[in-house]
Amino acid sequence: METDASSMRPRSEGRAGIDRPIEVVIADDHAVVRDGLRAVLQREPEAFRVVGEAASVPEVIRAVKELRPDLLTLDLTMPGGSSLGALPQCFVVHPELAVVVVTMRDDPGYARQALRAGARGFVLKEAEPEELLHAFRVVVDGGQYLHPELGAAMIARPSAPRDDSELSEREREVVRLAALGYTNVEIGERLHIGERTVKTYRARALEKLGISRRSELIAYARREGLMEDPIGISARRRLRTEGS
Numbered sequence: 001m002e003t004d005a006s007s008m009r010p011r012s013e014g015r016a017g018i019d020r021p022i023e024v025v026i027a028d029d030h031a032v033v034r035d036g037l038r039a040v041l042q043r044e045p046e047a048f049r050v051v052g053e054a055a056s057v058p059e060v061i062r063a064v065k066e067l068r069p070d071l072l073t074l075d076l077t078m079p080g081g082s083s084l085g086a087l088p089q090c091f092v093v094h095p096e097l098a099v100v101v102v103t104m105r106d107d108p109g110y111a112r113q114a115l116r117a118g119a120r121g122f123v124l125k126e127a128e129p130e131e132l133l134h135a136f137r138v139v140v141d142g143g144q145y146l147h148p149e150l151g152a153a154m155i156a157r158p159s160a161p162r163d164d165s166e167l168s169e170r171e172r173e174v175v176r177l178a179a180l181g182y183t184n185v186e187i188g189e190r191l192h193i194g195e196r197t198v199k200t201y202r203a204r205a206l207e208k209l210g211i212s213r214r215s216e217l218i219a220y221a222r223r224e225g226l227m228e229d230p231i232g233i234s235a236r237r238r239l240r241t242e243g244s
Helices: 031-041 057-067 084-093 108-116 129-140 148-156 169-180 184-191 195-209 214-223 233-243
Strands: 022-027 048-054 071-074 098-103 121-124
Touching: 022 031, 022 057, 022 129, 031 048, 031 129, 048 057, 057 071, 057 084, 071 129, 084 214, 098 108, 098 129, 108 121, 108 214, 121 129, 169 184, 169 195, 169 214, 184 195, 195 214
Parallel strands: 022 048, 022 071, 071 098, 098 121
Antiparallel strands: none
């Protein structure tokens, strides 16, 4: 994992892209692609600053944890595991992270998978520099960006709709805690219900949402603003250990 030595300094306060440059980690297993993206970002040094690079999935997770960038540009296929499968771990340690998938794959199915995993953007590597920079700004500002042709294809061939309107308040709370990383036992203790009841609520919620993988669960909770944890799971476990 390559990092910018200056990135080890405390990050300036303020809004990324307005009060300070947007800090970026570039993730791709091809050095020529990383160099190309870095060159594009360096066209606007006042707006973007590359703080690190990653050439494998484990390096991606480590870079996000250590550097806490505003933006991660992510290739779909990298050594060491699933690129999209790594996003839940990234969001747990850095919930505000914005992710743009930059890939050669122009199938709408891949775009849907990326969005469900929590990415906010999906851009093709053939895109012009202006489009890349625009996409990066949009997602860091909280929006979503799709390559125009892919967006049109997704509208023409929509996936089956998902309706979470029937989730009860308790089901939403179980989903929130599960996405934050609490075990079924810990969720039960927090909500004062049994572990078997937690499993029932969780299974019912996943069925309603049409979700089968934890990465999708975390992506859903993140989109719905359910990832806030007043105490923090690590702090809570530490307090419980110290009190025992």
